[in-house]
Amino acid sequence: MSDDFLKEIQEGFLLEADDLLEQAEGLFLNLEKTDVDHRATFDHLKRIAHNFKGSGKAVGFDELSSFCHSLENLLVALSSGSIGLNQKITGLLLECNDVLRSDIRTLTQDKLAVLDHDDLKKKLDKALAEYSSPETNHEVTALPTSSAEVPQDHKTEKANQNNPSKKSGNDEFIKIPLKKIDDLLNTFGEQVIFLSALDFYKEDIVAHKEDITRVVFNLKRIAFDLQQSTLTLRMVTLKSMFSKLERAIRDAALMTRKRINTIITGGDNELDKVIVDQLSDPLIHMVRNSVDHGIETSELRAQREKPVIGTIRLNAQREGGAFVIEVSDDGGGLDSDRIYQKGIEKGLIKEGQQMTRNEILELIFENGFSTKDAASELSGRGVGMNVVKETILSLKGSYEISSEVGKGTTFRIRLPLSLSLFNGLLVMVKNEKFIIPSSQVQEIVKINDVEQLDIVGGNRVIQLRNEVIELMDISDNLAKPCDNIDDSNYKKNMVLISNVEKTKIGFVVSQILGIQRIVQKPLSPEMTACPGASGVTILGDGNPAIILDLRVFREVIQSNNPNRALAI
Amino acid sequence: MVDEMTVNADANSELTSEQKSQTRKYLIFKLNDNQYGVPLSEVKEVIGLPSCTFVPGSPEYFLGLINLRGRVISAIDLRSKMGVDSSSRNLKRPAVIITDIGDITLGCVVDSISEVMSIGKDQIDNHLEVKVNGDSDFIKGIARFQDRSMILILDLKHAVDVSDLIRHRAG
Structure with a gap:
């Protein structure tokens, strides 16, 4: 077996193993439910353990395979009824599952890692010996020891949880149901047909004016479908x-x-x-x-x-x-x-x-x-x-x-539903367009309509339904320095009332152009000069626009001007 | 432009086969009346200057964000970045040279694109004594031609260094 080939099938095994162990965990938890017939569950578990043992051996993870063999023995004994089910046993099974999961993570990082299951194997053997004798079958004293074991159990689980967050890079895998890919391909196929129609109509644009309008309408629908189906691939x-x-x-x-x-x-x-x-x-x-x-x-x-x-x-x-x-x-x-x-x-x-x-x-x-x-x-x-x-x-x-x-x-x-697609407000800040996630805006008011506009401690505030809300002018911080629009228009501005922090804040923008679906694109590291920018998007007119995260924006502005104490 | 083409042709015809192996292709562009060249291998593509979105808080040389077929990239004003005099700016046909600097794709805005030219290694003088308009840090060498015209060979990576813009983002 060449090294490359071995590596490839090992990776395949590890991917599959993760899935199997996840299924197994659900089944083990199921075993704790009383008054249920567990025969089907056991059959399923035995199949998983056997499969695991066999494929593990085949790709050269011998220790893993031999550990699974011990586990399989216990499962066989359990399903035949020669060992009774109790919480200690299910606890042990879950512990084994945890260890296997952490093994898989270890092996994913280093395929030559040495695994050691001696302690657990002994426990498995002991469980087999101890419980198979009918006299001890109904022993209830098992419970206290089982709860003593739990903290350890809990720690392994914690260690496991820490692992995936560390390696959350872009090389992660995702399992996609075939149907989603088929849907995507179908829509692509449709697109190709409409595109060739356009190609044909372009020979005489005037004569085919209506056909072209129809095709463009359909292509728009397809583009939307494609966007939706592509997004579901990440789901x-x-x-x-x-x-x-x-x-x-x-x-x-x-x-x-x-x-x-x-x-x-x-x-x-x-x-x-x-x-x-x-x-x-x-x-x-x-x-x-x-x-x-x-x-x-x-x-x-x-x-x-x-x-x-x-x-x-x-x-x-x-x-x-x-x-x-x-x-x-x-x-x-x-x-x-x-x-x-x-x-x-x-x-x-x-x-x-x-x-x-x-x-x-x-x-x-x-x-x-x-x-x-x-x-x-x-x-x-x-x-x-x-x-x-x-x-x-x-x-x-x-x-x-x-x-x-x-x-x-x-x-x-x-x-x-998705991080990269959300509803955003398209706003004008003086002469520039920005996007603000609608989820961060609670209410929109016109400064003109507000009962009171005051200045407290150098900051503008408004009073809205007996609540004093401090204003933060986005243009003060984001407009081009050369912009010099005079202040008499101030009352025409709009205020986005936001609840991003405990206290409400009113963010002042010049104009609200509308609400639209935003496809967020990441900021490249050299674009981060703008305070509060969380991403970029491309507007309907083809121009890029910056997405402002009001929460970050507020934090940045406040840390830049520590004197700007919140009045409230 | 026509003159330059002939220069180019002359230069090529004089090359021996040995010299040809030492020849590289350069993209030649203009800032003011000066001709600059960057190795073609460093250029991903050249586009006309689309409209730019202003980025608040960015330095003057940062023109803004442009849409490159659905990707958003930064446009750098090469003139302002290199400290070339901007008073006689002639932006009749501004173009953007798209290049990768490390992981970042950048657009470098220049006055105009002239041509692609093969320049032999022996035509390039790497020992610079004269400072040119304060941009000498970015100049790797000068290619001189028989008609006394010359092309400044630019170290693009150095010229559009944006590491001052990259900082740790809060949150």
């Missing part, structure tokens, strides 16, 4: 992310000795792979929080006359042009008084500050906020939810919390 379903979350919930529940049922809906919905990859870690934080802070202990739940087993729901759905992911629990809900107190303690708010209930709830997303006094293995360091917020905002998304004391909490995350 992946949420299934694998949801099963990762399910696993995180299971582990967290074991650690906190809580009983939790996970209900997943909408996992078939597709979202841009980049978004899914970036969301996965923050969402794990969120579900761990739900387990740790949300769901009460069984005793407490019994006292409160709630079902003893808590429920966490994960739901994904499309809503118009946006994608919504919901994480909800039927736990104790968020206690706004307690959060308010903690907010004062941590110095996030001032004593006596007037806040709505929602504003108080949003404090949990602030850096340094934690209601737990001591950090536990699961949560309490006060960074988790802040990371969640930062990630969502950087993905041009938004979030909502609704919570009822005693009933539970729901987090709703709204995301754009």
